Amino acid sequence: MRTLAEPLTTSALREFLHGLPGVDEVGIKARATALGTRSIKNESKSWAIDMAIRMVDLTTLEGMDTPGKVRAMCAKALRPDPTDPTAPSVAAVCVYGDMAPVARAAVGDNLHVAAVATAFPSGRASLEVKLQDVHDAVAGGADEIDMVIDRGAFLAGNYGLVHEQIIAVKAACGLAHLKVILETGELRTLGNVRRASWLAMMAGADFIKTSTGKVPVAATPAVTLVMLQAVRDYYELTQTRIGVKPAGGIRTSKDAIKYLVLVKETAGEAWLTPDLFRFGASTLLNDLLMQRQRMAVGHYSGPDYVTID
Amino acid sequence: MTFEYAPAPESRAIVSIASSYGLFINGEFVDPTGGTAFKTVNPATEEVLAEISEANQSDVNAAVNSARRAYDRVWSVMSGRDRAKYLFRIARLLQERSREFAVLETLDNGKPIRESRDIDVPLAAAHFFYHAGWADKLDYAGLGPNPRSLGVAGQIIPWNFPLLMLAWKIAPALACGNTVVLKPAETTSLTALLFAEVCQQAELPPGVVNIITGAGDTGRMIVEHKGIDKIAFTGSTEVGKSIARALAGTRRKLTLELGGKAANIVFDDAPIDQAVEGIVDGIFFNQGHVCCAGSRLLLQESIAEETIDALKRRLQTLRLGDPLDKNTDIGAVNSREQLNKITELIKSGDDEGAQRWTAPCDIPDKGWWCAPTIFTNVTQAHRIAREEIFGPVLSVLTFRTPDEAVEKANNTPFGLSAGIWTEKGSRILWLAGQLRAGVIWANTFNRFDPASPFGGFKESGFGREGGIQGLTAYLRSATDGDDQAKGMS
Numbered sequence: 001m002r003t004l005a006e007p008l009t010t011s012a013l014r015e016f017l018h019g020l021p022g023v024d025e026v027g028i029k030a031r032a033t034a035l036g037t038r039s040i041k042n043e044s045k046s047w048a049i050d051m052a053i054r055m056v057d058l059t060t061l062e063g064m065d066t067p068g069k070v071r072a073m074c075a076k077a078l079r080p081d082p083t084d085p086t087a088p089s090v091a092a093v094c095v096y097g098d099m100a101p102v103a104r105a106a107v108g109d110n111l112h113v114a115a116v117a118t119a120f121p122s123g124r125a126s127l128e129v130k131l132q133d134v135h136d137a138v139a140g141g142a143d144e145i146d147m148v149i150d151r152g153a154f155l156a157g158n159y160g161l162v163h164e165q166i167i168a169v170k171a172a173c174g175l176a177h178l179k180v181i182l183e184t185g186e187l188r189t190l191g192n193v194r195r196a197s198w199l200a201m202m203a204g205a206d207f208i209k210t211s212t213g214k215v216p217v218a219a220t221p222a223v224t225l226v227m228l229q230a231v232r233d234y235y236e237l238t239q240t241r242i243g244v245k246p247a248g249g250i251r252t253s254k255d256a257i258k259y260l261v262l263v264k265e266t267a268g269e270a271w272l273t274p275d276l277f278r279f280g281a282s283t284l285l286n287d288l289l290m291q292r293q294r295m296a297v298g299h300y301s302g303p304d305y306v307t308i309d
Numbered sequence: 310m311t312f313e314y315a316p317a318p319e320s321r322a323i324v325s326i327a328s329s330y331g332l333f334i335n336g337e338f339v340d341p342t343g344g345t346a347f348k349t350v351n352p353a354t355e356e357v358l359a360e361i362s363e364a365n366q367s368d369v370n371a372a373v374n375s376a377r378r379a380y381d382r383v384w385s386v387m388s389g390r391d392r393a394k395y396l397f398r399i400a401r402l403l404q405e406r407s408r409e410f411a412v413l414e415t416l417d418n419g420k421p422i423r424e425s426r427d428i429d430v431p432l433a434a435a436h437f438f439y440h441a442g443w444a445d446k447l448d449y450a451g452l453g454p455n456p457r458s459l460g461v462a463g464q465i466i467p468w469n470f471p472l473l474m475l476a477w478k479i480a481p482a483l484a485c486g487n488t489v490v491l492k493p494a495e496t497t498s499l500t501a502l503l504f505a506e507v508c509q510q511a512e513l514p515p516g517v518v519n520i521i522t523g524a525g526d527t528g529r530m531i532v533e534h535k536g537i538d539k540i541a542f543t544g545s546t547e548v549g550k551s552i553a554r555a556l557a558g559t560r561r562k563l564t565l566e567l568g569g570k571a572a573n574i575v576f577d578d579a580p581i582d583q584a585v586e587g588i589v590d591g592i593f594f595n596q597g598h599v600c601c602a603g604s605r606l607l608l609q610e611s612i613a614e615e616t617i618d619a620l621k622r623r624l625q626t627l628r629l630g631d632p633l634d635k636n637t638d639i640g641a642v643n644s645r646e647q648l649n650k651i652t653e654l655i656k657s658g659d660d661e662g663a664q665r666w667t668a669p670c671d672i673p674d675k676g677w678w679c680a681p682t683i684f685t686n687v688t689q690a691h692r693i694a695r696e697e698i699f700g701p702v703l704s705v706l707t708f709r710t711p712d713e714a715v716e717k718a719n720n721t722p723f724g725l726s727a728g729i730w731t732e733k734g735s736r737i738l739w740l741a742g743q744l745r746a747g748v749i750w751a752n753t754f755n756r757f758d759p760a761s762p763f764g765g766f767k768e769s770g771f772g773r774e775g776g777i778q779g780l781t782a783y784l785r786s787a788t789d790g791d792d793q794a795k796g797m798s
Binding site: 024051 | 311
């Protein structure tokens with residue numbers, strides 16, 4: 001577990017974050033596109049599909065979630081392909097805080113339970129409310145907390161406030177791992193994504209995560225590439241590895257494999273583990289399973305041969 | 310297990326290579342009158358791909374005569390709109406047969422299929438599309454009303470981008486109403502010969518495009534041929550100079566696109582990760598066989614160390630090997646001769662005290678290969694900072710101030726291209742005005758577009774290819790006067 005960071009002033013943070021090298025948007029998109037042309041075949045593809053399944057945070061974050069829905073999803077998370085016991089389990093289930101006890105009861109100690117907290121998804125509440133949200137989730141059995149940053153404060157340049165809040169949430173997490181959601185779709189520029197990544201890592205994030213899935217633009221390869229560069233550079237400076245979680249919008253195996261290529265060729269092989277890279281997704285899992293079945297039997301099955309939970 | 314990429318080779322079944330090829334004269338393949346031939350080899354395997362005819366003087370005469378006939382009777386009197394129709398057809402055929410061209414280019418040249426597929430072939434088609442658009446609009450090219458074509462163009466192209474250089478030469482020449490005699494480099498004739506097939510398929514009138522193969526001697530016959538009105542050459546500065554000497558005092562026009570030793574200048578406020586990508590694109594694209602390659606890296610001293618570390622880390626992810634594998638980044642060196650030249654210059658870097666770092670990669674047993682190499686502690690006086698290496702070898706120099714960057718960048722006999730990396734727009738504009746180079750990229754490198762003119766300063770040549778400026782290489786403007794009337798030949 002990471003030791004708690006000391007709060008820093010906005011001006012000190014501003015000086016550091018604005019001193020980071022810029023991000024050229026054209027260049028980084030070109031790089032992400034070029035890495036997307038890697039051709040992953042045969043045994044590499046099988047390996048990548050299984051790794052991608054093991055990296056999924058199977059997610060349901062809806063107002064209409066019920067204990068029944070969450071239990072069904074947990075069953076799927078534990079045993080994604082009932083016809084094939086060799087299919088690995090996913091990394092975690094990801095739910096709202098009030099569903100954490102239901103999820104924990106369903107998965108036992110076999111999977112991580114991630115809960116979104118801190119007035120997810122907008123983060124528009126007092127720090128007290130956010131911290132209480134975290135306490136409730138942890139008490140309910142969550143061992144991973146997915147918090148959102150205050151994008152308003154970040155965009156207003158109030159880095160000190162964002163930093164301080166992450167530190168406070170980290171303290172409230174206790175032993176639980178902290179994933180910090182940057183909501184890159186609202187930060188808009190890739191320069192902001194790099195700064196927010198560093199801000200979160202310096203404040204004690206164990207993971208940096210792209211999106212809530214609740215705004216129109218979620219994870220993109222370019223955004224994820226910037227975040228992977230940030231964790232790589234942070235490691236070189238501190239020898240601490242921070243995880244990355246793209247979330248939202250990744251629906252196909254092909255996309256997932258492209259992300260694994262980004263990880264391998266940017267942060268390096270050390271990040272190719274569910275401890276350091278996750279996919280926040282719901283529909284992705286079934287596409288991975290269909291591809292897995294195809295690799296095993298040589299032909300596609302169809303959506304009725306994977307379960308819908 | 311780690312995430313290794315399984316082999317992903319592009320199938321070569323799409324190409325059918327004949328055991329021997331004739332010369333493409335007057336719309337058909339004919340045997341060379343001299344009957345001599347040479348072999349073309351896959352540089353990645355040393356496998357012989359085909360026998361290529363060597364054109365002698367009477368073949369060159371036949372090609373020039375055929376081009377002249379086609380010029381006088383068909384092409385020069387055809388309307389621009391009709392010429393455009395043929396160019397559009399060729400462009401579309403290049404697209405339709407793009408995979409075939411890409412695989413063949415990779416087999417004959419050694420470049421990675423990723424590059425021939427994503428860059429060479431699409432850009433070649435783009436050049437035909439672009440110039441097709443010009444064919445009926447030449448009156449509006451700024452050269453006065455009704456600019457006239459020159460006649461027969463003799464075109465000699467290098468082995469580094471065989472099909473793309475062919476397109477850069479043939480598309481503007483044809484759009485402007487000229488006919489051509491083109492000679493590809495002797496180690497990379499196959500895509501030019503496939504292009505000849507495309508000309509037939511497009512029903513281009515016979516003689517408008519003639520493609521004759523051979524080595525330096527054949528090239529000299531084209532250069533010295535009195536029936537040719539214009540020579541366009543892309544290749545080494547040494548050969549370029551001898552061509553300029555041969556044409557001095559004649560009425561024949563000349564454009565030359567020669568060597569380079571481009572400076573890629575990185576300031577301390579650059580987007581470093583993208584600059585590293587640009588450095589890699591600049592010098593390791595096409596194994597460094599690029600005349601505008603960013604072969605001299607000028608780093609601001611304050612960021613030199615971290616940038617070199619980042620560059621080395623990045624180079625360790627480059628994948629050298631089978632050029633047909635879709636994941637290959639670095640292919641084979643085109644010929645043993647070129648590899649020897651690169652090796653000799655690398656040795657000079659060692660001997661003159663520069664510090665060498667070579668990316669760790671397995672070199673295949675057969676074929677000609679050169680691992681990506683960086684030299685640090687290079688000074689302006691080193692051979693590797695002055696001579697064109699034309700291989701995956703980067704010389705790193707440092708500077709302290711913008712003025713020093715300009716001085717060092719310009720301190721070379723060449724002047725083809727340059728790169729600037731900084732987030733400061735005003736500095737880009739100032740520096741671009743200071744650098745004596747024909748193409749200047751800012752925060753990117755080795756990007757090409759048919760609408761953008763390309764060409765050099767100083768010993769990198771003269772004349773432009775692409776864009777509205779490129780048309781002037783194949784047109785006689787109203788102010789040009791009538792050279793023939795002056796009795797020069």
